[in-house]
Amino acid sequence: MKTINPLTALISGLLLVTLLTPAWAQSPVRAVPVQQREIASHKTFVGTVQASKHAILGSAVDGRVVEFNFEEGDFVKANEPVAQLLINTISLQRDAAAAELEVRNAELKELENGTRQLEIEQMEARMLAAKSRKDYMKLRRDRAVELFEKRGVTSKEVYDEAVSAADAAEQEYMDAEKAFELAEEGPRKEQIEQAKARVAVQEAIVQELNDRINKYTIRSLFDGYLVKKSTEIGAWANSGGAIAEVAKLDEVDVVANVPEQDIPFVRVGREVEVEVFAYPGRKFPGKVAAIIPQADIRARTFPVKVRVPNQFEEDQPILKAGMMGDVMLQTSETKLALLVPKDAVVLNRGSKVVYVVSPGEQGQIARMVPVTLGIHDGSDIEVIGELEPGMNVVTHGNERLRPGQPITVLPAASTASAAGS
Template sequence: MQDLVKLRPPKWLLALLVLGLVAGGGYVAYSQITTAQRQEARRRIQTATVEQVNLPVTVSANGTVQPERSVNVSPKTSGKLKQLLVKEGDRVQEGQILAYMDDSNLQGQYTQAQGQLAQARANLQRVQAGNRAQDIAQAQAQVESDRAALWQAERNFQQNQQLYRSGAINQRDFNTSLAARDQAAAQLTRSQQALALQRAGSRPEDVEQARAQVKTAEGQLQTIQAQLEDTIIRAPFSGIITKKFADPGAFVTPTTSGSSVTSATSSSILALASNNQIVANVAESNIAQIKLGVPAMIKADAYPGQSFNGRVIQIAAQSTTVQNVTSFEVKSSVADPKNLLKAGMSVNVDFNVGTLKNVLVIPTVAITRQEGASGVLVMTREKESRRPEFRPITTGATVNDKTVVLSGLQAGERVLISFPQGERPQSRTPSVFPGMGPGGGGSRMR
């Protein structure tokens, strides 16, 4: 019994053994936990593949919806509005009648002018036609009558001359017969000349005078007709009625087409606007990329998720500066068959200025800097446990969230877009493409 007591190990040895077992178990547990954390961290690291793609390049700008043409419709002369045929919101075609002005004071002048023209034309026709056959015959008969009267007067004179020489009549009777003969001769001459005029017809100057009278009458009638036509108010171009300023019975006056709504309220009849266009302000750094005909995609806050297509139709030759920011107005057409866009709406415009073909691209967030060089962390194809390799790269254009890689990478390689602890990127590489890149606010990829 005493021998068994002697073989029992000392208590300190047991304590040391227990402590060793606890320490060993803790180490094993710590190693397992650490290994699991490292594996979890590796699983959380995200990568992206270097791609070779065709990269669309767009220039973005803010703009507004504006009508291509906008006028205030008013009469050419002051007067009372008689009838209005359209209302606000109506779409009208070029030449369509919009309203009628009171024309009662012009109708009488029109009838009078018609009568004056008819009279002038009848006179011209008479002058051009010459004298009638009956008039000529009457003049011929007058000549024959006057010739017979002259023959009779000549015989009487000859008889009285003989009687005077024989002393049968006195000087007075002789002179009377002489005067009668001369008077008959003069009358014959007059009738012969009248016959010649009848046969010759009208003189050229009489015809020209009659023609001039017709022209004058036609001009007076055309003036009245134009004034009557001006009382019919027509649409100068196709568009939509945006405002009504007057009702039938109101007195309206001529106004300039570009008058403001306030000044036109008391004088114009309607405001007419044509099809809408988009007016965008493009930054000075991007204007060189905008060309006529460039496609544009328009989005309005009023219609989320919906876009409208258009094309550049005009580029301003003069810049505008607002709060020290220089920009150029760029006008674009817009396809809006349902007339959803309204004048004054704010829109965002993306101009498709071109495509970078067959370029290598990586997410911009993958770019980091180490030792003063820009590059990326590349996942190698060797052991998973190996740390990612930093590789310097040369970058090109930055289009929204993509950056073009000019050298340093190959298609198919994988780069980190989330970084291990302590290897967060210090800064992103700025774009070398003029007017594009972080902070430029000019371009987006679609």
């Protein structure tokens, strides 16, 4: 047995009553209040999805590609090696320079640490030994002088030898004494500064070689997807030549061209919605990120960038560079307006009217009010006419109404009950 939907039965009954009753009989209708709120006009513009960042990775040096770590479509992290050029020769140069740097650092450390205590003690022992020899040679010289000059019992040769040996011992002692004093004082500041300078020069050489090696490694400076490979393993890369292209897609820019008459009302930071043609009915929230202040001279349009956080399915971005979609942008100042559902507007001999529920002699009647239409706001539309906020306008059953016709407004509870049954 077929079940009749109560809502269908209600509508059929209303139509039957309308057809069988006179034109001026009471007509059942539905009505809603006139709303007053702030609205603004919006327009839809076609935009193109672009990566928020896009970079062509190039080689800073000439070399042969020996590694390529990713394929097109792969996700690449920032500073992760994408490709590697051959670096055998320069690596050997870098290793030799690094070894030389270690030597220079050791020399500097030796100077900064100063003379060891054992070395100082050794210098002191040599000085004391030289002093003892000096004292002995002095005594020997004094005796030779006495024997030669006063007693005349020794030869001039022995005398000269004793004097010379004493002078030599005196000089040896002075030399040992100064060596001991230098050992105590340690290296000169100038020597340490010279050693530091030699270390700095060698560090610069190592850094320059490391920098050159880094140039042989191709990296991306931001997270993104490898969207194009421009070479392969074994190919020769020229300095400045393209290696790969990376696009940042965790958020995208939808770029729409807006005519100059509408651009004054577009504001950076304003929230908008984007609908991409590949996903009809699916809304992607975003914000106006930039208004490019340079128009296309022929079209007189300005590019507007709407930044949209991307969404992912199976680790793949839903919004892809090159997709097209609609961007809804505000194109007028916000204003306070009266709004009614679009179903409340009736065409009457080329003009537009709404029927207002008004009191009559024997109940409620439909009063026709001519209106001028304004801005659309979803299912509502702005109306300009002799209306006030809170007035009830007929939304259903208004197609067959006549001005002044008696009406019966179905209670909201009855309407909701019928709709929910």
